[in-house]
Amino acid sequence: MITITAKSLRLNPLIQLKTVPKFRPRFASISARLDDSQQQLNLSVLRFTFGIPGFDESYLPRWIGYGFGSLIVLNHLLGSDSVTVAQLRSEALGISLAAFSVSLPYLGKFLKGSTPIDQTTLPEGAEQIFVMSQNVSVSQKEDLAWATYVLLRNTNSTSVLILAQGQLCVRGYWDVPDVVSKDDLLDWFKSKVEETGLSDLTDTLYFPQVGDAEFWRMLPQGTRSVLVQLVQIDPKSTNNETRSTEGFVLLASSIRYAYGDKDRAWIRAISNKLRSKD
Amino acid sequence: MEAGRILHIAIPWSPRPRPRRPRSSPLPNFPRFIRASSIQRGSYKGPKPGRDWIADWVSKNDDTVRSLPIYVGGASLLAVLFNRAVSGIAPVADASSSQSRADLLTLGLAVTNILAGLVWLSIRPKTITPVDPQGVECKVIYPHLSQSVVSEMFWAWESLSAVTCCRSLVIVYDCKCIVQIGVAAKLQNDDNPVALDAAKLMQGSLYQGVLKSGAQSYLANLSLYPGRSELPFLPSNTQAVILQPLGDKGIAILGGDIIRGFTTSDQAWITYVGDKLDATLAKYMSNKPAVVQE
Numbered sequence: 001m002i003t004i005t006a007k008s009l010r011l012n013p014l015i016q017l018k019t020v021p022k023f024r025p026r027f028a029s030i031s032a033r034l035d036d037s038q039q040q041l042n043l044s045v046l047r048f049t050f051g052i053p054g055f056d057e058s059y060l061p062r063w064i065g066y067g068f069g070s071l072i073v074l075n076h077l078l079g080s081d082s083v084t085v086a087q088l089r090s091e092a093l094g095i096s097l098a099a100f101s102v103s104l105p106y107l108g109k110f111l112k113g114s115t116p117i118d119q120t121t122l123p124e125g126a127e128q129i130f131v132m133s134q135n136v137s138v139s140q141k142e143d144l145a146w147a148t149y150v151l152l153r154n155t156n157s158t159s160v161l162i163l164a165q166g167q168l169c170v171r172g173y174w175d176v177p178d179v180v181s182k183d184d185l186l187d188w189f190k191s192k193v194e195e196t197g198l199s200d201l202t203d204t205l206y207f208p209q210v211g212d213a214e215f216w217r218m219l220p221q222g223t224r225s226v227l228v229q230l231v232q233i234d235p236k237s238t239n240n241e242t243r244s245t246e247g248f249v250l251l252a253s254s255i256r257y258a259y260g261d262k263d264r265a266w267i268r269a270i271s272n273k274l275r276s277k278d
Numbered sequence: 279m280e281a282g283r284i285l286h287i288a289i290p291w292s293p294r295p296r297p298r299r300p301r302s303s304p305l306p307n308f309p310r311f312i313r314a315s316s317i318q319r320g321s322y323k324g325p326k327p328g329r330d331w332i333a334d335w336v337s338k339n340d341d342t343v344r345s346l347p348i349y350v351g352g353a354s355l356l357a358v359l360f361n362r363a364v365s366g367i368a369p370v371a372d373a374s375s376s377q378s379r380a381d382l383l384t385l386g387l388a389v390t391n392i393l394a395g396l397v398w399l400s401i402r403p404k405t406i407t408p409v410d411p412q413g414v415e416c417k418v419i420y421p422h423l424s425q426s427v428v429s430e431m432f433w434a435w436e437s438l439s440a441v442t443c444c445r446s447l448v449i450v451y452d453c454k455c456i457v458q459i460g461v462a463a464k465l466q467n468d469d470n471p472v473a474l475d476a477a478k479l480m481q482g483s484l485y486q487g488v489l490k491s492g493a494q495s496y497l498a499n500l501s502l503y504p505g506r507s508e509l510p511f512l513p514s515n516t517q518a519v520i521l522q523p524l525g526d527k528g529i530a531i532l533g534g535d536i537i538r539g540f541t542t543s544d545q546a547w548i549t550y551v552g553d554k555l556d557a558t559l560a561k562y563m564s565n566k567p568a569v570v571q572e
Contacts, residue, residue, distance in 0.1 A: 065387065083376075086367065097354050097388060206327060208330065262544075266441055
């Protein structure tokens, strides 16, 4: 098998040698020999769908794992009185295979090219709000409005809160207690930000999975991932400030692992827009 | 890129047990909220993210993990048959004895794993190497712009070049070349970049087509596109081009160095950045006192 791989590598100079693992799967190396244009073997015929809308087939290994695993246990319990060693071995193998199958969708989520499976759900009991600090300049108001709009449209976020140069802008679904009137919304958010001390962060934080912790009480119910992106001072600017950040952008989403690398890169770019211009 | 580090977290807050996940130690209880009397800033009191070992390991060993279910399934298949052979039972596929039933279920699971591994192999994205654009670096800005507009243009260029595969950016608005940044094609004999003829571009078919449709146009593989001749200012080996209309008076042209290098999310973001640039430029053009003729 190793000789076949070496021959195919010489035919295709485009294959990057350093990414070839020691044991290349047989199917892929055969395809490299047959086809010069580095086409992978077309295994997409194996991807099937039941055609039921809302039914996600990538979770099928998990259900098969649960189903077959429970059948193996049932078979063991209802089987004949004498359970041979061979059967025990076979069942142990089956149970460990079932456990592995159950974890397959979770592992597959981190592979390159996987699409997010969950859809964002709108949080219940939260209402949509859009508030901004009073004394902002016109250009800053446009920037904040556009940035919040784009972040809500283009990422998997349900809520966004921006604190930049002392000005606050909140948009999206938030769980505000009923006692807070419309005029006090801004003060309520300001007090929440001060309580949690978010304005003193020194690093960008990304929580792909949060539970219902007290800390995130101000976010709507059902928030599953949170990203706090700091607005960094331009390293090329001539101001000699001791602080390295000017504020933060807080994004909350109702699905876990909501922000991939590309999303975070774009969110960083948007936060650069909110820097103060010297 | 900025110096900010991004830390990942995998604190299993939910009580559901996961079969393969190492349990991280529980966080210490942080104090309840401290009410501040004036606008004082306390230090950050929230949870700190931990490391997500599984996600990092899977991302690093992408190829191995893709073929892992195939090996696991294949090995278990062989193990079941070997087990049958060693125990002296005939390899007959009937469901009469409980041993056979257990074996059949295990075989079913092994086949599921093999198929899942093959599916993962089929969705592996092709790695395409970027092609270094041939040309000279240039940075041409329309001279009569205000400082805020210039900083916005620079912000757009820095974001696009940092996040996407964009290597050249040209913005034409109101028959004027506003911005030409990045790598530009160079003239035959000297090292100067090819000058942009804004009027000719705006009369060309590319611009007219984009204007009429009002939507972004993505030329994923520029070498296949006959309208290439209308973009002489881009490097000759530009791989992908996005034409983004800015309202109905301008166009932004982005040249990338990877075939099909702009993903769908990039396209969506570029549309919104284009809207913002259009709003800024429109406001600037309407506020300008007089047009300076060159």
